[in-house]
Amino acid sequence: MLKAENVNAGYGDVQILWDMNMEVEEHSITALIGSNGVGKTTFIRTVAGALQPFNGKISFMGEDITHLPQTRRTRMGIMMVPEGRQLYSGLTVEDNLMMGAYIRKDREKIRRDLDWIYTVMPRLKERRKQIAGTLSGGEAQMCAISRGLMASPKLLMLDELSLGLAPVLVDDLTKILKKIHTDWDITIILVDQDVQTALEIADRGYVMVEGHVEMSDSSEKLLKNEEIRRAYMGM
Ligand SMILES: Nc1ncnc2c1ncn2[C@@H]1O[C@H](COP(=O)(O)OP(=O)(O)OP(=O)(O)O)[C@@H](O)[C@H]1O
Ligand SMILES: [Mg+2]
Secondary structure, three states: OEEEEEEEEEEOOEEEEEEEEEEEOOOOEEEEEOOOOOOHHHHHHHHHOOOOOOEEEEEEOOEEOOOOOHHHHHHHOEEEEOOOOOOOOOOEHHHHHHHHOOOOOOHHHHHHHHHHHHHHOHHHHHOOOOEHHHOOHHHHHHHHHHHHHOOOOOEEEEEOOOOOOOHHHHHHHHHHHHHHHHHOOOEEEEEOOOHHHHHHHOOEEEEEEOOEEEEEEEHHHHHHOHHHHHHHOOO
C-alpha cells in the first residue's frame, strides 16, 4: 500500500532522513521504532506531505505521491495523528471530531462513524460538549485519534500515542486501536516509545537508526531479539 524508496529529507540544510526505505502492506499494522531524534516523526510527516523530501520516491496504492501536497494526500486517505495531539483546544470535542471530517460529503456515513466512536469511546460522548483544551491526557489522545478517524483514512499514522499516559490508559488505547483495526478498513503505522506495546500490536516492525532503517522483521521476531530488547525495552 505504501512504499518509500530512498527518501532523503530534512529541515533546511540539515538532512535527517538518509535513504529511508519502508514498505507497508494493506490492512497491516507496522511499528516504527527508534531512539529519540532518529527521524520517526520526520518520516511520517514526509509520508503525510507535511514535509517535502529532498529526493527519493513515495508511492501510495500504486500512485507516485512524492510531490503531492498534503491536502491531496489527505483526500487519498493518508492521515497523521501528530505528536502532542494538537487538538483545536478552544473547540468542543465534537467540533474537533467534525473538523476531522471536513473533506467528506457522505453525511450518513459521517454520522455512523461518529456513532461508532461514541460507542467505543463513551467518555468522548459524555464530554462531547466539553472544550478540548480541558480534556485529560487520555481523553485528549482518544479525541486526537478519533479526529483522525473521522477523515475515514485508509492509512492512519499515529505518533507517540502512549506518551505521558498511565499504563492502564495505554491498555485502554491498545484495545481501542485493535478495535479500530478490526472494524475499519484501515492500515496503521504506529510510532511509540513504548516499543514492547507497539510490537505486541503490530505485525511488523521497522527499526530506525540515524535517519534510515537498520532492521525490519516480523514483530514476533523483533520481540524475541536480544539486541532489540536490550536497546529499546530496557531488558
Ligand atoms: N522543524 C524542525 N526544524 C529543524 N529540525 C527539526 C525539526 N523537527 C525536527 N527536527 C530535528 O530532526 C531530528 C529528528 O527529529 P524527529 O522528530 O523526526 O525524531 P523522532 O525520531 O520522532 O524523535 P522522538 O522519538 O524524540 O519523537 C531531530 O534532531 C530534531 O531536532
Ligand atoms: Mg517523534
